[in-house]
Amino acid sequence: MEIGISTFVETLPDVHTGETISHAERLREVVEEIVLADQVGLDVYGVGEHHRKDYAASSPAVVLAAAATQTKSIRLTSAVTVLSSADPVRVFQDFATLDGLSNGRAEIMAGRGSFIESFPLFGNDLDDYNELFEEKLQLLLQLREAETITWEGKFRPSIQERGVYPRPVQQPLPVWIGSGGNQESVVRAGLLGLPLVLAIIGGRPAQFAPLVELYQRAAAHAGHDPGKLTVASHSHGFVGDVEEEAVEKFFLPTQAGMNIIGRERGWGHYSRATYDAARSPEGALYVGSPDTVASKIIALRKQVGITRFLLHVPLGTMPHNEVMRAIELLGTEVAPRVRREIAEWEAAQAR
Numbered sequence: 449m450e451i452g453i454s455t456f457v458e459t460l461p462d463v464h465t466g467e468t469i470s471h472a473e474r475l476r477e478v479v480e481e482i483v484l485a486d487q488v489g490l491d492v493y494g495v496g497e498h499h500r501k502d503y504a505a506s507s508p509a510v511v512l513a514a515a516a517t518q519t520k521s522i523r524l525t526s527a528v529t530v531l532s533s534a535d536p537v538r539v540f541q542d543f544a545t546l547d548g549l550s551n552g553r554a555e556i557m558a559g560r561g562s563f564i565e566s567f568p569l570f571g572n573d574l575d576d577y578n579e580l581f582e583e584k585l586q587l588l589l590q591l592r593e594a595e596t597i598t599w600e601g602k603f604r605p606s607i608q609e610r611g612v613y614p615r616p617v618q619q620p621l622p623v624w625i626g627s628g629g630n631q632e633s634v635v636r637a638g639l640l641g642l643p644l645v646l647a648i649i650g651g652r653p654a655q656f657a658p659l660v661e662l663y664q665r666a667a668a669h670a671g672h673d674p675g676k677l678t679v680a681s682h683s684h685g686f687v688g689d690v691e692e693e694a695v696e697k698f699f700l701p702t703q704a705g706m707n708i709i710g711r712e713r714g715w716g717h718y719s720r721a722t723y724d725a726a727r728s729p730e731g732a733l734y735v736g737s738p739d740t741v742a743s744k745i746i747a748l749r750k751q752v753g754i755t756r757f758l759l760h761v762p763l764g765t766m767p768h769n770e771v772m773r774a775i776e777l778l779g780t781e782v783a784p785r786v787r788r789e790i791a792e793w794e795a796a797q798a799r
Contacts, residue, residue: 488779
């Protein structure tokens, strides 16, 4: 069971002071967070790609590269790379470079993108949303298999017998499929034999179990061994020393962040009642003391089959020292308990 962190590098106004941190300062903070996550024994850190004012990371590979030579063990991934509006050749080169700098710890989490700002920015038509991803994913997978590429598609100029460099340390460079719970994307990942990341950020996490089963059936149908495939969860949360304090610290930034997105997408108001329901044992918000968060992650593993858990923190803007403490607690208290109890549970299952 792998435990890690994900971030969109938010730069929303602080809910208490009204001040907005600069993109530059927040980027430097994230590098410090990655270094700490490595030091406390977390397995993975993911940075999401966005192209809007309230998120600072339009180039996850660059952010991760800034931490690569300051870390030793932690895996470094996008969360996600909006592949539909990107050039797969450049994506591959960026993450192959990251893989070299980190000595084989880079990963690409490819998605179609739930935010659409990158499409007009890079001259892509939203009417081609699905076709763009399909074609660019095929090219990305071909790039990691062969040093010299010949390729022709609909949306990108053709490539004739061209070498693509640098080559990564890992062969092949890991590519994950990110999904918000769409059955089509889950089946795609299974048929391709690629690891799957589910954004479990609402409702009841247990409801995602059928999607994991569908993914495994698709993988088996295509001749892949489902037992060798990894399923991850990307979920919002926060860890604090004391239950009540953690709950209160995380509420207002979360409410602010969710209501900004909600107004854009026509969601209902994110209230305290919504928050409290989400942090219940059956909800999708992983917030509270180390014991509370560990218990919910363990339940997610048992109920859904998740083998990698990414805690997305912060959701809005929070003080850097509070985020650092949450990372420390996740690595030193939550992760060891989760790994130990899951190992014991799996051993009992095997008997």
